[in-house]
Amino acid sequence: MDRIYVMQLVRSFQCGEISRRDFLKRATIAVGSAVAAQMLLTACGTGTGTTPPPVVESNPEPVAMGEETGLIAADITYTDEDGSELMGYLARPVENTGRSAIVVIQEWWGLDNHIRDLTRRFARExxxxxxxxxxxxxxxxEPDEARKLVMELDMVNAVREIGQAMNYLLEQEYVTGDQIGVVGFCLGGALALQTARTFETVGAAVAFYGRPLEPEQAGDVKAPVLGLYGALDEGIPVEGVRAMEAALPTTVELTTEEGATPVELTHEFRIYPGAGHAFLNDTRASYNEAAARDAWNRAVQWFRNNL
Known part of the structure; x- marks a missing residue:
């Protein structure tokens, strides 16, 4: 893959020099996959002649750990299928009782302070x-560095690593149940949707402004999906969100000890007027307080209802 060429495509799209359709056509050839091109489009934010959103310095709250806050939060390592080491950030209540578990999937910036804060927020819930x-x-x-990181990310392998994170959680004595929730933001939202169509161990999925699945992909989803999107998100047209919503299955067959068992699925989508991309990210100018508050409460309740 010619990374410089792909970065030039991204910049041309963001400056309005090429259309969304042209970007996807050229990027698909350059990165070798339509899915990867669509995820790159989402991760790179808005286009159509707008200036890329400014980066606002984050001032996250200090990380307080241990019994004083009722949380245990730390960087951890766990084992991949081949015995190699994977890394992550784990947060959980101090009380070592049965808890439902969630995998939190990063934006294109990486596992930064915002994602760590959201991980702790779920633990507080x-x-x-x-x-x-x-x-x-x-x-x-830095947006340019984030673009490089996204282009270097193997999306299929990323979904597989998310599956390994779910397996790790299922092995922990403080986790209850045989299914895990997945939630993602931007790039992570797209990966959460891909994960929900890949693994039966996904019990519920929440996508915050993640690239929608194509209708033919949406039919593979195996879990209830909550989609949370901004009406002003220029990188994710509402029509694409609605097309995915209409294509999601209402009944699936999951493998159980008794064999294939039909399971009914209910999905929910909210599109917030006045909100754009990354409206939950309170470290950036895209933050929309009203949409963020409502969407967060819906996400938490979604997991409580479905896990």
Whole structure:
């Protein structure tokens, strides 16, 4: 893959020099996959002649750990299928009782302070939350560097690593149940959707402004999906979200000890007027407080209802 050429395509799209259709056509050839091209489009933010959103410095709250806050939060390592080491950030309540678990999937910036904060927020809601480090220790606040990291990310392998994070959680004595929730933001939202069509161990999925699945892909989803999108997100047309919503299955067959068992699925989508891309990210100018508050509450309740 010619990384410089792909970066030039991204910049041309963001400046309005080429259309969304032309970008996807050329990027698909350059990166070798339509899915990867669509994820890259989502991760790179808005286009159609707008200036890329500014980067606002993050001032996250200090990480307080241990019994004082009722949380245990730390960087961890766990084992991949081949015995190699994977990295992540785990947060959970101190009380070592049965808890539902969630995998939290990063934006294109990497496992940064915002994603760590969201992971702790889920733990404060009573969940065990694990954010896999898909960039292996690298994160950035610079858009150009984030583009490079996304282009170097093997999306199929990223979904597989998310599956390994779910397996790790299922092995922990403080996790209850045989299914895990997945939630992702931007790039992570697209990966959450891909994960929900890949693994039966996904019990519920939440996509915050993630690239929608194509209708033919949406039919493979094996879990209830909550989609949370901004009406002003220029990188994700509402029509694409609605097309995915209409194609999601309402009944699937899951493998159980009794064999193939039909399971009914209910999905929910919210498109927030006045909100754009990354409206939950309170470290950036895209933050929309009203949409963020409502969407967060819906996500938490979605996991409580489905895990």
């Amino acid at each position: 009573g969940f065990v939350a694990l954010a896999p480090d898909l960039y292996n220790g690298v994160s950035t606040s």
